[in-house]
Amino acid sequence: MNRDNDRAKLFSRRAAMLAGGKLALLSTLVGRMYYLQVVEAERYHMMAEDNRISLRLLPPPRGRIVDRNDVAMAVNHQNYRVLVVAEQTSNLDATLDALSKIVPISESERARIFRDVRRRRRFVPVTVRENLSWEDVARIEVNAPDLPGVQIDVGLSRFYPLHELGAHILGYVAAVSEQDLTGDPLLELPGFRIGKAGVERIYDLPLRGKGGTSQVEVNAVGRVIRELARDEGQPGSELRLTLDLDLQAYAAQRLGEESASVVVMDIHNGDILVMASTPSFDPNAFNRGLTTQEWKALISNPKAPLTNKSITGQYAPGSTYKMIVTMAAMEAGVITPEQTIYCPGHMSLGNARFHCWKHGGHGAMNMKDALKHSCDVWFYEVGRRLGPDRIAEMAKRFGLGEHTGIDLPTERPGVIPTRAWKRGALGQAWYPGETLVNSIGQGFVLTTPLQLCVMTARIANGGHAVVPHVARDMLVDGQLVPRPAKEAPPIGVSRQALLQAQRGMNAVTNEAGGTAYRARIGIEGMEMAGKTGTAQVRRITMREREGGVRRNEDLPWNQRDHALFVGYAPVSAPRWAIAVVVEHGGGGSAVAAPIARDIMLELQRRERMRNQPIAAVPEQQADASSLRHDHVHDGQCCGGSAPEESA
Amino acid sequence: MNNFSPQRVRFNPHRMTLREKFWQMNWMLIGLITICASVGFIMLYSAANGSIDPWAQRQMVRFGIGFAMMVTVALVDIRIWMRYAYSFYIVAMVLLVAVEVVGSVGMGAQRWIDLGIVQLQPSEVMKISLILALARYFHGATIQEVGRPLFLLPPLVMVFAPAVLVLKQPDLGTALMLIAGGGAIFFLAGVRMWKFGLVLAAAIGSVPIAWQFLRQYQKNRVLIFLNPEADPLGTGYHITQSKIALGSGGLFGKGFLQGTQSHLNFLPEKQTDFIFTMLAEETGMVGGLFLLGIYVLILAYGYAIALRSRSQFGRLVALGVTVTFFLYVFINIAMVMGLIPVVGVPLPLISYGGTAMLTLMIGFGLMMSVYIHRDVVIGRRGSSEEG
Structure with missing residues (x-):
């Protein structure tokens, strides 16, 4: 009896101490909660917004270049690309095999595709081939059921329809190199081109235009959930040359x-x-990218x-x-x-x-x-x-x-x-x-x-x-x-x-x-x-x-x-x-x-x-009183007849 | 020994009918547990982006099973639990050893035995068995016995043997819970404070040695806990994103189903270990405090039951379960808030998962059994002492 009473008393005392300890620990939890959710709430709110909102740049279409009579010298062509999304195909190898029956894919290209797929997330499209002809596009579309994960995408790429004509004045656009980076985020877009020679270089800024932005909500792996806001930016200005x-x-x-x-x-x-x-x-060769042989030949x-x-x-x-x-x-x-x-x-x-x-x-x-x-x-x-x-x-x-x-x-x-x-x-x-x-x-x-x-x-x-x-x-x-x-x-x-x-x-x-x-x-x-x-x-x-x-x-x-x-x-x-x-x-x-x-x-x-x-x-043009220098070449007279001296 | 006051003895506590026992059950506690589990269902519904599939529905089924087990356990006579306490402990030990041999690998740790229909997690069984076994051991002990170091040796082995096995799995969280839960029973049984001080000092002294035995990912978790910004995209990602989610929830939260961190998957394991973060993101500090309040009430009921029990076994079991429950709550919430390193401990009654749910429901069943049989006087060997 006594023994149990003593034990019960000891138990109660100890239980009270334990409860005190628990309350202290729970108080730290509440304190921490207050710190995170009230004191630091604003900071964490910003961080959460940073997490979920991603700003995507929209490259502006580059301005056209025309001659004095409106003949187009530099335009933007629709560039059909074939892309493959790894997560949408069960067997990437088989898909590429099927695709290579339509557009040839070399071994090195195939290796590059697999490398890109490994480097990026499974839902990010990887470029298989660019500059497809319309026939190729049509054939891929027709065979779409046999090509899981294959997509056709349209982008803009610079095209010089006159090829050699006026090339030295036009210059060309090419990929941005390290020393071109000025902090303009547009320049860091993959595939973005800037003027490297000729008027494409001198007038690069107005031709380039202003990049738009798309505010998108992304999840943790970067997949876009929805678009929150969009600013279209400003397309590049058209440049008119004095050339005929x-x-x-x-x-x-x-x-x-x-x-x-x-x-x-x-x-x-x-x-x-x-x-x-x-x-x-x-x-056009520079935009496309020159091969070593082409470059050596030039x-x-x-x-x-x-x-x-x-x-x-x-x-x-x-x-x-x-x-x-x-x-x-x-x-x-x-x-x-x-x-x-x-x-x-x-x-x-x-x-x-x-x-x-x-x-x-x-x-x-x-x-x-x-x-x-x-x-x-x-x-x-x-x-x-x-x-x-x-x-x-x-x-x-x-x-x-x-x-x-x-x-x-x-x-x-x-x-x-x-x-x-x-x-x-x-x-x-x-x-x-x-x-x-x-x-x-x-x-x-x-x-x-x-x-x-x-x-x-x-x-x-x-x-x-x-x-x-x-x-x-x-x-x-x-x-x-x-x-x-x-x-x-x-x-x-x-x-x-x-x-x-x-x-x-x-x-x-x-x-x-x-x-x-x-x-x-x-x-x-x-x-x-x-x-x-x-x-x-x-x-x-x-x-x-x-x-x-x-x-x-x-x-x-x-x-x-x-x-x-x-x-x-x-x-x-x-x-x-x-x-x-x-x-x-x-x-x-x-x-x-x-x-x-x-x-x-x-x-x-x-x-x-x-x-x-x-x-x-x-x-009907200038009358006979215009230049007849053979009449005055004896050097007698100079003052009277000088119509060639334009006023 | 028979000195019950007439008011309290409306019927013989040693021979209650099932019906009587049923009415003796603590319905307020059951209500709190159900509210708590319902919060869990709602959060799992949100975690699945507003769908009862795949988590909420299954969790309800589990809760139903757990509920039935709780009631069953509650109605079983406390003396039976005491009688078989050591047997349960031995079975749990055998299972723990078995998991070493035939355990299936899950989540990078060997923790489960596949029984075909269910996966049995022996470490969870051990949490309850250890409470029962220790409670039985100390039930018959006098204060003088408790004061003898040699007397404390068997229960120490009872605590550390399973803890070492669990640590080998490796499951740091459960090992810590076993030691802390066992330690609490030692404390309640009246073991002298300086002895805890001694063990604590020894533990701190052995930290450098223990460090050698930690797996690399466990070391990383501790290191990242100490400096989470060092590796924001690697191991520190969990803690950082959890803190962002919590903090961005603010006082009132972003709204149900509106948690950006959770729904855009920045928050890892949002349906299991990090579900408190999701709750706090969507319902804010107010929601977090509400849940903590319910937990505190449940803990308070545990104390009330323990203090009203007339047997040492009952008292130790009731508070043992309460301590285990508290450890779940504290370790999980402290972890998601970045107060302690990431250890895999679920939030009780809320996190998706069957084993922890069953452990806790059985624990609550035991607690209620203690309550129902609070006036039963138990002898040193577990038989009733009626005179």
């Missing part, structure tokens, strides 16, 4: 197999109508198909440089238009003898005839009087030796040598002989075809600093803004000097005996003025052309002269300038001038067709 693709096609076809460049621009507003560089490449081609020779190729201008020397001479007053210099076929300086291209010599040459016949001795002498620095000063005003500011990447500045330049670049003094060579556009001087075209445009437009561009609009803070239609500022060259250059160029093509007389446009109102040039390629290293071409010294083609021609038309009221460079093409008058003539003729024909669609008439 019809003419570009004509020019490219006219250049044929040559490694050559043609630039045609509007001399007043700087619109580039044609910028052809041959041979070209298919930009890189090892001596004609450098990837290089836009119009802005990246640097060539000695040869005789096309002579207008610069002429105008420098006028401005410096080292000679008058009427004074003549006698050409015996060579000029001696110290021990060296410098030859004129014409063996027997030209005899007495005045300024206009010197240009017309491209007399080297006349320019040696004038150049000697001027020295290199005054020539260079004039060359700069015409945009040589520096970037033109065109809206394309990889433009090179060329070289306009001065005494100071040579000291700086080569650490050597200027030799007198180099002055002579420099005066005929040889030696150190290097120009791009675009620079030559800009130079010609500035001669033809009366000395205005026109700047070339290929896009109609310009880029301001990542947006496309219309270019202000204001006249380019004057470059500060006198009318007299410009007139002499214009007269000389007119004589080259429109006077019998001119170096390009055979390549004249004999249609009234369409006449072209111009200047031929032939640049010697004496050593292989003289070829300063940028690009992947490696020397192939055995090829005689490599040793030949570059053929050049610059010109503008119509002489009576100039509107367009052209520059043609044919690498190793031979003589400027024989090769380059006819190309320029054909293109300028074609351009003016089209223009006339456009203005008068019903009757293509050559009759």
Whole structure:
């Protein structure tokens, strides 16, 4: 009895202690609950929302690129892809076997698919093949019952419907590389493409547009349960170029197999109508992804198909440089238009003898005839009087030796040598002989075809600093803004000097005996003025052309002269300038001038067709009082007749 | 020994009819248990995204079976339970050894014996058997005996032998529950406090040694518990996601069926070990406190029953069951709140699963048997002492 009472008392005491312990423990639970669910509730609420809400980026469709006449150059194609969802097929191997009867799947592709499937969650579709033809899509759809887990998906991919045509200006899009990442999450989307060259690169931001977002609720393994909100974003802007693709096609076809460049621009507003560089490449290959063989073929081609020779190729201008020397001479007053210099076929300086291209010599040459016949001795002498620095000063005003500011990447500045330049670049003094060579556009001087075209445009437009561009609009803070239609500022060259250059160029093509007389446009109102040039390629290293071409010294083609021609038309009221460079093409008058003539003729024909669609008439245009320089070439009169000097 | 007051002896407590026993059953306790299980059904319905399939329905069936067993156990005379206490314990030990031999592998641990229709989990049987065996051992012990260290050796073996076997399975949670539950009975039987201090000190001293015997995943769980942010996507994922779910539930919860963490599967094992998290996410702290309140009431009934029992065996069994029940509640909730490492202990009466449910229902049955037979005086050997 007592014993049990004692035990019961002890039990009760102990039970009370145990209950106290339990209550203490339960209190910690309540305290913890309070801490988690009240004190920290806000933080955990955010974390739960982070868990369940996932922001998916919606890639915006890239803006189209069209030429000045709305011809599409870059569009977005529907890209049909076949995908496979691992969890929807019981046997992935069998499904792929069945699928490979429709679209071939190589062993390496199959390995890649299995790798992707292993890496991702079972419900994430894995791409089997892209760029399916419509027939393949149809066959897969028809066989769908035998292809569990196989889906067809439509995405957008960049497509250049004209392939090679205009490829250098367009550039291309390609996958984003590590150094392209700017923090824009769009760039991290798998399969996203950005502009890597040409206007695709320069105008990448407006073309790209703004990515949309889709707020989706996801479960723990990332499967989308439902969409909560959606922001469509902003599709990329359409980019309109100043190119005339019809003419570009004509020019490219006219250049044929040559490694050559043609630039045609509007001399007043700087619109580039044609910028052809041959041979070209298919930009679609870059979007698709080049194979090693394709890449090697492009890189090892001596004609450098990837290089836009119009802005990246640097060539000695040869005789096309002579207008610069002429105008420098006028401005410096080292000679008058009427004074003549006698050409015996060579000029001696110290021990060296410098030859004129014409063996027997030209005899007495005045300024206009010197240009017309491209007399080297006349320019040696004038150049000697001027020295290199005054020539260079004039060359700069015409945009040589520096970037033109065109809206394309990889433009090179060329070289306009001065005494100071040579000291700086080569650490050597200027030799007198180099002055002579420099005066005929040889030696150190290097120009791009675009620079030559800009130079010609500035001669033809009366000395205005026109700047070339290929896009109609310009880029301001990542947006496309219309270019202000204001006249380019004057470059500060006198009318007299410009007139002499214009007269000389007119004589080259429109006077019998001119170096390009055979390549004249004999249609009234369409006449072209111009200047031929032939640049010697004496050593292989003289070829300063940028690009992947490696020397192939055995090829005689490599040793030949570059053929050049610059010109503008119509002489009576100039509107367009052209520059043609044919690498190793031979003589400027024989090769380059006819190309320029054909293109300028074609351009003016089209223009006339456009203005008068019903009757293509050559009759009703500028009257006879327009240029007849053959009447004034004796040098008597200059002031009265200068209609080619555009106001 | 017969000194019952006349008021309390309305009938002879040693010879009650079934009908009398039935009316003696503690209906309030039964009500609380049913409310608790119903909360479980509702949460399992939610866990299945608003469907009684696959969990809620089966759980109801189990509860029904468990309920029947509880009533049966309650009506069986307490003296019978005492008489067979050691037999149950031996059977449970044999089963525990058997699981080592023919146990089927489930959830990475050998815990079950497949009996064809049901999977028997001997460690659960042991939880009840150990309470019965210890209660019987201490029932006849005087305070003087309890004070003798040698006298304490057999019950110590009775606790640690199954605990070691369970730990080998490996099931850390159940092993801890066996030791803690056994320790509570030692404590209630009157073992001196300093002896617990000694054992505790020895336990702490042996932690570095015990660490060697833990499996890698158990070590990870402890390490992750100490620093859950170290591995948010790996082992720490469970704790972190559980805390997020709890915390984001706030005071009033996200609403029934609206728990984003649970329904989007960020919460692992939401129908079993982490069901309290789901409840707290959907019904908030208010819901959590409600459930805790019911648990506290059930615990309080356990105490009431224990204190009213006239036999030491009854007292020890009733509080032994209560302690086991409390350990389930505390370990599970502390685990999902990140207070202790993740150990696989279900939330009693709520978590989906049959064995724990049956263990608890049998335990409650024993508790009620103690209540019904509270005035039965039991002799040292288990026979009634009527004089």
